[in-house]
Amino acid sequence: MTKEPTINKLELHYYFDESDSSHTMDAFIRNKCEFELLQIYNEFQRELGIDIKLETEAFEEGGLTELWTLMGKYPNQITILITLIIAAISRIPLKKSSLEKQDLELSIAERKLNIENLKKELNEKESPNHINIDVLNIIIDSNPKILKHVSNYYKQLNNYPKVKKISTTKLDEKKQILEETTYIKRTDFDKFIIENDDLEPTIDENATIEIISPVLKKGKYKWKGIYLKKEKTIDFYMKDKAFKQSVIAEGIEFKNGTFIDCILEISRKINEVGEIIFSSYAVTTVLKKHFENTVVETPQGKKHREIKEAKKNQFNLFEDNSE
Structure with missing residues (x-):
């Protein structure tokens, strides 16, 4: 029986203008962006009560590409965590005027129930056949910290004209693409930025x-x-x-x-x-x-x-x- 490929890498690609053949990015901007992404990563781990090790690999050509490798006991946890990160930085928020409007109209009990149900799934050893994206979106939209770090991330990129778009892709251990790449255009960056704290x-x-x-x-x-x-x-x-x-x-x-x-x-x-x-x-x-x-x-x-x-x-x- 052929073993199903396991998702354990996240590729984040910064695209520059077609006329720009460089593969460089302002170090302060890139480090600030990486800081916000790591905060998102840590907050998801805290919410779900999991411990996944994270390593980064050398940059590859074609604009500027970062590779994150996630390592943990259960492939299921890695798959969910990568899916959450991609959803957080690629799905345009429902509203962005202020953080109180970002919170879904869910009671504390309902939110806890969704997270507890997801935690039970995370204890499984195998990768999930189906990920309930609605549950993942609830975790994102009802967590002000996540929304704030996503906003900070896009605020940095929005003030840096060199980046024209970004993409996120799920890869296996051999760096083979497992799901369709998600693209976020520069014209959408400001849609993630919260105007009121x-x-x-x-x-x-x-x-x-x-x-x-x-x-x-x-x-x-x-x-x-x-x-x-x-x-x-x-x-x-x-x-x-x-x-x-x-x-x-x-x-x-x-x-x-x-x-x-x-x-x-x-x-x-x-x-x-x-x-x-x-x-x-x-x-x-x-x-x-x-x-x-x-x-x-x-x-x-x-x-x-x-x-x-x-x-x-x-x-x-x-x-x-x-x-």
Whole structure:
């Protein structure tokens, strides 16, 4: 029985202008591109819990060609990893305006289930007969780090006119082409570049903040407090206009040990190395103010509570009628 060829190499080819017969590339650009690709490679390994060794081979002629050789215990893992890398740098994202819009509308549980199912497949020794590309795309599109590194990669190439297109190809150990080569033209480079590094803000509807320093005058000044859930000191904007106005007009007193229960909006962004950082905090609604044993519910807090209770009662009524 003839043994099926095993995919274990990835060829990445940078094409130059036809009139350019050189096989050279700016060293800083190439090294920055390689850095971003290696970050993508590492992130996929981390996501899938696999350990594949990577080696590079000498460049070949024809523009500039890089060869990656992947070595590991299971051919299946190598095949999936190469497929993921090719998909990440060759499939134009669905949206590119900002990272929060890149995330697919999947719950955390659904995403984990997809990854866990793929991990089970990766424990098989043989290469897969069929790769569910939709599952692979979910892993790519719901990982801001991957999307950011892909964006960084194409940002480098987009600013380097010498590269007219790139291609990716799966090869076997004898460098024979196993699947059709994928090409990405220069006109498509900017479609991979993310224009905005902001992520969707997270909302904590049950935040408690111990007030350290309130703002008792008009203006866009930040308050300071201790965010109890994270046990950290934060500077935050007070966006609850009604509460802010009452503080200024009525001279609400803030003593040591004064707390507010509130809805806290946490802005996030992703930095150049793909790490998610919290960029700012804002209290959108103050629900309650309490000091020692005295708790005072704000009018806006009462309104918010009544709306939530009405929605809950409506949902319970719907459930009763559906039985």
